[in-house]
Amino acid sequence: MLLGEGANGKSTYLAGVTAFLGRSNVSSVSLHKLESDRFSVARLVGKLANICSDLPSNHLVGTSTFKALTGGDTMLAESKFKDSFEFMPYARLVFSANHAPASADSSYAFFRRWHVIPFIRTFEGAEEIPRPEMDARLSNPRELSGVLNKALWALGLMQEQGGMIKSESMARAGDEFQRATDPVAVWLDCSTIEESAAFVSKKALLIAYNAAAEAAGRPPMTATAFGRILRRLRPNLQEGQRTVAGELAWVWLGLGLRASER
Numbered sequence: 613m614l615l616g617e618g619a620n621g622k623s624t625y626l627a628g629v630t631a632f633l634g635r636s637n638v639s640s641v642s643l644h645k646l647e648s649d650r651f652s653v654a655r656l657v658g659k660l661a662n663i664c665s666d667l668p669s670n671h672l673v674g675t676s677t678f679k680a681l682t683g684g685d686t687m688l689a690e691s692k693f694k695d696s697f698e699f700m701p702y703a704r705l706v707f708s709a710n711h712a713p714a715s716a717d718s719s720y721a722f723f724r725r726w727h728v729i730p731f732i733r734t735f736e737g738a739e740e741i742p743r744p745e746m747d748a749r750l751s752n753p754r755e756l757s758g759v760l761n762k763a764l765w766a767l768g769l770m771q772e773q774g775g776m777i778k779s780e781s782m783a784r785a786g787d788e789f790q791r792a793t794d795p796v797a798v799w800l801d802c803s804t805i806e807e808s809a810a811f812v813s814k815k816a817l818l819i820a821y822n823a824a825a826e827a828a829g830r831p832p833m834t835a836t837a838f839g840r841i842l843r844r845l846r847p848n849l850q851e852g853q854r855t856v857a858g859e860l861a862w863v864w865l866g867l868g869l870r871a872s873e874r
Contacts, residue, residue, distance in 0.1 A: 614708035615785060616731030622708040623665045624746055625731075629706065631751035632759050633660050640664050643707055646681070647674045654689040656681070659703040667709040675717040681705060682725045711792070716830050718794040718841055723786075727776055730785040796833075796841050799824055803870055806846075810868030811854050813861045814839070820869055 614622045630638050637660040644667070645652045656662050680687055681701050690696035708731075715722065735741070741749075749755060770776055778786070791797045799821055804812075814835065822832040833841075842864070843849065850865040 613712070613726055613728045613789065614706075614731055615710075615712060615728055615789065617710055617734070619734045619736055619740070620731040621733070621735060622731050624743065624750070626663050626665050626706065626708060627747050628750035628759075629661070630663055631747075632756055632763075637661070638663050639703065643667055643678060643705075643713065644670060644672060646677050647672055651690060651692055653677060653681070653687060653701075654691045656701055656703045657689065657699050661706055662703045663706045665708045667707050667713055669709065669711040669713050672713050672715040672717075675715060675722050678705070679721060679725065712789050713793070714795075715793050716795060718796045720844065723790050723794070726786065726789065727778070728782060728785040728789045730781055732781075794845075795825070795828070795830060796821070796838070797845050800842075800845060803872075805868050805870060806866055807868060808866055811852075811863040811865050812867055812869050813854075813856045813863045814851075815861065816856075817842075817864060817867070817869065 614625065616622060639655045639659045639662045641652050641655050641662055642664045646662075681703075682705065684700075686698050686700050688696055688698055791801065803820065803824065804817075818833070818835055818838050821838060825832055846867065849867055852863060852865050853860055854863045855861075856863065
């Protein structure tokens with residue numbers, strides 16, 4: 613996922629990658645369409661990459677297709693008015709967006725599949741090269757030959773390191789992507805406070821979150837699932853027992869509900 617505001621080279625970069633791989637080897641299906649249209653997966657058959665720019669920030673209806681495509685699973689695909697068939701997807705998914713699309717999936721299995729690359733520079737004025745000219749430069753055979761040499765060098769490095777090496781800026785962008793996409797993370801940031809003397813009963817915290825989820829049209833969470841996600845998002849939280857409303861209850865220590873959520 614390439615993330616950043618406009619005029620920062622995301623679309624130009626993706627056009628260069630498409631030229632490098634060959635237009636016939638690339639499909640261009642949006643993440644939203646992959647999840648909502650059962651016929652769209654068939655367009656990835658035989659492709660090296662699925663490259664789609666400018667994803668909308670609309671809520672994803674699901675993530676099961678995305679996780680299957682990136683999990684090495686055999687998939688079932690179908691084209692209109694034809695029999696369904698199984699295939700092993702090979703295409704790597706590459707997207708760009710100004711803002712990450714929202715999702716109800718806050719699982720580790722979802723976020724671990726993403727490499728988020730921030731595009732923080734803007735190219736305007738004297739730095740801006742007209743798009744047709746830049747596309748022509750990037751698709752020049754001599755330039756593509758140089759890209760191949762660079763790609764082979766990077767491949768060897770990745771094989772030595774056991775995968776893609778994440779820079780500090782990528783790690784920060786990944787954290788920001790998760791906070792912006794994960795509804796639990798967003799709710800925690802907006803509705804709770806972290807103070808050493810604060811505490812909140814586990815039951816009250818779950819009730820408050822599920823009320824917010826219901827108001828937003830999301831399904832409620834069980835205590836087990838919510839606790840697992842909370843520990844991942846707030847790894848330093850401790851649990852204990854305190855007297856709440858005259859009764860002994862299990863609480864989260866160091867975390868409190870904002871007054872507006874009580």
